[in-house]
C-alpha cells in the first residue's frame with residue numbers, strides 16, 4: 001500500500017537521498033534518479049526528504065536540489081555548510097528546512113557536530129539570512145549543552161543531535177553515548193528547541209533513539225539505501241518508518 005502520511009506524525013522520518021546520488025555518480029549515468037527516489041520515499045511514508053549539497057558535490061548536485069524542490073509533496077530538508085555560497089543557494093531554493101552541518105573535504109562522512117559556540121557570529125549571520133527568506137533553520141550539533149545554549153541564543157529553533165558516536169560504538173560505550181543523547185534531548189527541549197537526531201542510524205540501532213519520546217524527527221539515509229539493495233527502495237523506507245512508529249507507540253503506551 002502506498003500512502004502519504006501527514007508530516008508531524010508520532011515521529012517523523014526524514015529520508016536522506018545522498019547515497020542514491022552516490023550510486024548514480026559511480027558510473028556517471030542518470031540512474032538511479034535521486035528525484036524518483038525522493039518521490040517514492042514520500043509515497044512509502046517519508047515525512048520529509050533530506051539531501052546534503054556538499055561543497056565538493058560528491059553526491060547531490062545543484063541540479064538535483066533545483067529539480068526536486070518543486071516536486072516534493074512533503075518538505076525538503078537541505079543540509080548545507082556554513083558558507084556564503086551554500087547560504088545564498090539555499091536562499092534561492094527556499095526549502096522548508098535548512099540544516100547547517102560541518103564539512104571537511106577530507107571526511108568520508110560527517111564526523112561531528114557544528115561548533116556553534118565557537119563560530120557564533122558566522123552561524124548567526126547564516127541563520128538570520130535564511131530566516132529572512134522564511135526558512136526554518138536547524139543546527140547539526142553534538143549533544144552538548146554549550147552548543148544548545150549557543151543555538152538558542154542565536155535564535156535557531158531546531159537542532160539535530162549527531163548520533164554518529166552512538167552508531168559507531170557498542171556495549172558500555174554505546175550505552176553511555178545513548179544516555180548522553182537522552183540528556184541532550186531533554187536539555188534541548190528545556191531550551192524550547194525542536195530536537196531531531198541523525199547519522200549512522202540503521203534497522204537495529206534506531207529503536208533506542210526512536211524510543212526517546214521528545215525526539216521529533218530522525219534523518220536516516222545510508223542504511224535505507226543499503227537495505228534497499230535487498231528489499232527494494234519503498235520497502236526499505238516503509239520498514240524504517242514502521243520500526244520508528246512501533247517503537248515510539250510501544251514506548252508511550
Ligand SMILES: CC(=O)[C@@H](O)[C@H](O)COP(=O)(O)O
Pocket residue numbers: 016018019052054079101108109110140198199219
Ligand atoms: C549531517 C549528516 O550526518 C548527514 O546528513 C550527512 O549528509 C552525512 O554526509 P554524507 O551524506 O556525505 O555521508
Ligand SMILES: NCC(=O)COP(=O)(O)O
Pocket residue numbers: 016050160197198199200201219220221222223
Ligand atoms: N543528518 C543525518 C542524515 O541526514 C542521514 O545520515 P545517514 O543516515 O546517512 O548516516
